[in-house]
Amino acid sequence: MRTYGIYKIKETYQDFVLGRERLLYDLLSADGSDTHLNExxxxxxxxxxxxxxxxxxxxxxxNFHTIDRGDMKYTLTHPLKGTIDVGFSSHALHATCHGSRMLDLDLFVALSSAEDRYFAVMDESSEWGWLKPIRTSDHVLSAGCLLAQ
Incomplete structure (x- = not known):
């Protein structure tokens, strides 16, 4: 079982967050506490x-044979891969995947098709990252400058 908190980073702050993903992870993994809610x-x-x-x-x-919809909750079941439980809070989508890691990928692809600013946190194993890689000309140039030095 893998549990994710998935957040949509504001477009204004996306460039600021790039390269600081570890700090963002630290903040979002403590999302349940009141001290970080405003942040x-x-x-x-x-x-x-x-x-x-x-x-x-x-x-x-x-692709999923069974989709049960409840009050802002979903359960999606695939006969081979397993089950995804999805719930929502105001600023996060909470997903629990039971089964193959392919479930995680399916969910990430579905969400990233709608928006490219989603950032996922899996606190149990200290994993985090963007659902869709971010490409900007500024970062390509700065990476090129680093390689040239």
Whole structure:
């Protein structure tokens, strides 16, 4: 079982966060505490649940045989891969994957098709990262400058 908190970083702060992902992980992994709630609200957009539901249904609906919908909760079941439980809070999507790691990839692809600013945190194993790699000309240039030195 793997549990993720997935956050949509505000576009304004996305460039600032690049290269500081470890600090973002430290902040988001403590999201449950009241001391960090204002910081999470400051850096992360409120989730557009309708857009997320559409992405989930469009991308995953055709491959998962069973989709149970509840009050802002989903359970998606694939006969070979396993089950994904999805729930929402104001600034985070909470997903629990039971089964193959391919479930995680399926969910990440579905979400990144809707938006490219999602950042995932899996606190149990201290893993974090962008669901979709970020490419900007500034970072390509600075990486090129580092290689030239």
């Amino acid at each position: 999470v609200r400051y850096l992360c957009d409120r989730l557009e649940i309708g857009a997320i539901e559409n992405a989930i249904m469009k991308q995953l609906g055709k």
